[in-house]
Amino acid sequence: MINRSIMIVGVGGQGTLLTSRVLGDVAVSLGLDVKVSEVHGMSQRGGSVVTYVKMGEVVYSPIVEKNEADILLCFEQLEALRWIDYAKKDGSIIVNSQRIDPMPVITGKAVYPENIIDKIKADYPQAISVPALDIARSCGNIKAVNMVMIGVMAKHTDIDRDIWIKAIERNVKPQFIEMNIKAFNMGYDFEEVK
Amino acid sequence: MKKLLLGNEAIARGVYEAGVGVATAYPGTPSTEITECIAQYDEIFAEWAPNEKVALEVAIGASVAGARSCCSMKHVGLNVAADPLFTASYTGVNGGLVLFVADDPGMHSSQNEQDTRIIARGAKVPVLEPSDSRECKEFTKIAFEISEEFDTPVIVRLSTRVSHSRGLVELNDRINYELKPYVKNPAKYVMMPGYAKRRHPLVEERMKKLREYSNNSGLNRIEWGDKKIGIITSGISYQYSKEVFPDASFLKLGMVHPLPEGLIRDFAKEVETLYVIEELEPFIENQCLKMEIKVIGKELLPVIGEYSAGLIKERLLGIKEEKLNNLNEDVPARPPVLCPGCPHRGTYYVLKKLKLNVMGDIGCYTLGAIAPLESVDTTVCMGASIGMAHGMEKARGTDAARKTVAVIGDSTFIHSGITGLIDIVYNKGTSTVIILDNSITGMTGHQDNPTTGYTIKGEPTKQVDLEKLCQAIGIERVRICDPFDLSEFEKVVREEIAAEEPSVIIAQRPCALLKYVKHGKPLTINSDKCTTCRMCMRLGCPAIVDKGGHIEINSALCVGCNLCTKVCRFNAIEKAGGVE
Incomplete structure (x- = not known):
């Protein structure tokens, strides 16, 4: 599999930018062409955030279209539901079970849908639910949610584990490498209890 | 490399x-x-x-x-x-x-x-x-x-x-x-x-x-492909178009002004159907029309918003992606919000409580327009808050100034707020301007500015003293106040809007995302004390949520800023792990 389209969706402030940076680095070390489209600015203030990563022999558009994502990496349940149409029918769908209420839900103007992950699994049985916040907490830092998510995703690609670890080492500050690799490994070795 | x-x-x-x-x-x-x-x-x-x-x-x-x-x-x-x-x-x-x-x-x-x-x-x-x-x-x-x-x-x-x-x-x-x-x-x-x-x-x-x-120049180049479809495009639209029409002929423009008229004519002659694909205004298209070259562009493509390969495919080829699932839930929107611990939250809580007209400006604090804070009445451009507050007073009389304030960030004030403030002093206005001094240019991701005391390279430099600056242009009432001291801040705002002369309140508290700002432990709600009065919900803090009728604090988001403890009349909000 040379051409890959990956979408990382979540809430501004969850560390999705570092995730896409690691993915871009992985693509470079595989010798592929790659484009990464990021979100900076206002949406980073707790808004819905989507990052696109496309790799292959030649990449034109940096944006992933509907039904095109080989991997939909979701940092939050509601965001998974928002972007689900972008996943390929047989794509990898990885959902962090964390819930963050958006302001319209907090103010009572909208309702947070129940059982999102079960609903997604009804249409996409391959979808995986990950308690990434709990795993990150057990690594000593809730900010490592992104590394847990990268770990789970890495497991579902045919890219060597070491390539991921080297990419993480190149993209985090030296003092945080150990904790981040630990979180990555816990994600990589995570098995969902069915 | x-x-x-x-x-x-x-x-x-x-x-x-x-x-x-x-x-x-x-x-x-x-x-x-x-x-x-x-x-x-x-x-x-x-x-x-x-x-x-x-x-x-x-x-x-x-x-x-x-x-x-x-x-x-x-x-x-x-x-x-x-x-x-x-x-x-x-x-x-x-x-x-x-x-x-x-x-x-x-x-x-x-x-x-x-x-x-x-x-x-x-x-x-x-x-x-x-x-x-x-x-x-x-x-x-x-x-x-x-x-x-x-x-x-x-x-x-x-x-x-x-x-x-x-x-x-x-x-x-x-x-x-x-x-x-x-x-x-x-x-x-x-x-x-x-x-x-x-x-x-x-x-x-x-x-x-x-x-x-x-x-x-080589900046504008023709990529010959199938001549049934020709596409003139530039910038990101080129990338989208290549995905939708991989086999078509392209005139790819790297120089969009002035346009290469000869090249456009040569290209147009050779292709059967000619599309112009450009985001926003029909800039290339109008040039083609002026040259009497028939193109298809904005009759099918929007002048509003961003393009994508999907949009181009749908508008030009009529092909819409099929929906492959049965998920038809209403997904609540997730607009950006003021962060947990944001100093602006205190300011807007007070402004809303006092039911003031608030002339807003450009920055994170524009988000004070969104429910539940819903405090900002206007946002136009950098610095506009101050001139607009003055205009409101001159249109509706000094009574209007008794219930109107301008809010503007420290960086925006330096950008183009100071000239508006001079106008108020010079033309005998009595407006109140609140400078939201969070010690950084926030929304764009923490850039230093003349009020922070550091240059772009992180070198220490002279720091503009906002208080003295305002005094120097003739503002005699300049107050400095922490917007998280809700009762004091409210008192100061009441006094300054009542004053029949121009005044400035410098609401001073650093951005919660600054590295040197120390956060407390997450708070928790003691359900024995909580009466579900929902006063804390009025702060619009993303960490305070309603879980089916009882209020909870999301410990992954809470930064322990304690603002909510100040609005809770039942002392129900405590440090996680109990009262210290």
Whole structure:
């Protein structure tokens, strides 16, 4: 599999930018062409955030279209539901079970849908639910949610584990490498209890 | 060596390689990272200017002095810098002068969707438009060459998707650019009528030569494919179009002003159906129509918002992606919000409680317009809050000033708020202005400014004293107050709006995202004490949520700022793990 389209969706402030940076680095070390489209600015203030990563022999558009994502990496349940149409029918769908209420839900103007992950699994049985916040907490830092998510995703690609670890080492500050690799490994070795 | 760079980082690399000596900017999404990255090169002097006009004037001065120089801004920043630009077009340059202007189709982080090409046409300056990071670097270097060869400022037009997408870029060394000699030349640089009248014909002559260049330069190129469909496009739209029409013929424009008329004619003759695919205004399309070439463009494609391959496919080919699932849930929107611990939350809580009219401004604090804080009545442009508060008073009488305030951030105040405040003093207004001093330029991602005491390179420098500045222009009532001290802040606001003279309240508390701001432990709600009165929910804190009738604090989001404990009348909000 040379051409890959990956979408990382979540809430501004969850560390999705570092995730896409690691993915871009992985693509470079595989010798592929790659484009990464990021979100900076206002949406980073707790808004819905989507990052696109496309790799292959030649990449034109940096944006992933509907039904095109080989991997939909979701940092939050509601965001998974928002972007689900972008996943390929047989794509990898990885959902962090964390819930963050958006302001319209907090103010009572909208309702947070129940059982999102079960609903997604009804249409996409391959979808995986990950308690990434709990795993990150057990690594000593809730900010490592992104590394847990990268770990789970890495497991579902045919890219060597070491390539991921080297990419993480190149993209985090030296003092945080150990904790981040630990979180990555816990994600990589995570098995969902069915 | 190839590196994966943001479009903005690639611009910075191009600036470095082109031997640029001076780089200026005022931060603005999506352009900010250009100058942040330039500042990392020791060889280049970089600065945050107070606003885009000053930034461009500094760059023009550096160019006249013989250095290559550049100035970066977002699209609306070009409005602020338009005054120097339109005349720098007449003076021309000495060292190359390039403006990097980033448009924001789709308004990811902006108040309008204006198209920089229109201003460039008015100013009679050439525009290059890269379509990915590789071209960002390459075109930057060409832009400096064009600037010097044709004696003109050059605009490199970016868009959010180009600025904020990463792509592979080959790195090269920096050229050794020798300063050009500085020679006094009033006929070229003093634009009073006598001299300007002689410069204008040169500008028109230059445009003619640039039209020729546009036809022959490699910036505009034809990629022949199937001639049934021909596409004229530029920038990010080229990338989308290549995905939708991989086999079509393309006229890919790298120089979008002036347009290559000859090349367009040659291309149009050869293809059966001709599409023009461009975001925002029909700039290329109108040129084709003027040349009586039939094209399909805005009759099918929108002038509003951002394009994508999916949109182009749907509008031009009528193909819509099928829905492959049965998920039809209503998904609540997730607008951006003030962060947990944000100092503005205290300010808006009080302003809403007092039911004031609030003239707003540009920054994170614009988010105070959203429920439940819903405090901001207007937002137009940088600095507008103050002038608008004054206008409201002059239209409705001084009684209006008793229930109106302007709110403006520290950086925005320096950008263009101070002039509005001078207007209030000079023209006998009695408005109250609240400067939201969070010690940083927040929304664009933490840039220093003249009030922070540090330069773009992190060096300590003189710090503007906002209190003394306001006093110096004639404001006799200047108060400094912490917006998290809710009762004191409310008292101060009540006193100042009541005063029949102009006043300034400096609401001082640093941005919660600043590294030096220490956070407390997350709070928790003691359900035995909580009466579900929902007072805390009125703060609009993303960490305080209603879980089916009882209120909870999301410990992953709470930063322990304690603001909610001040509005809880039942002392139900405690540090996690119990009362200390």
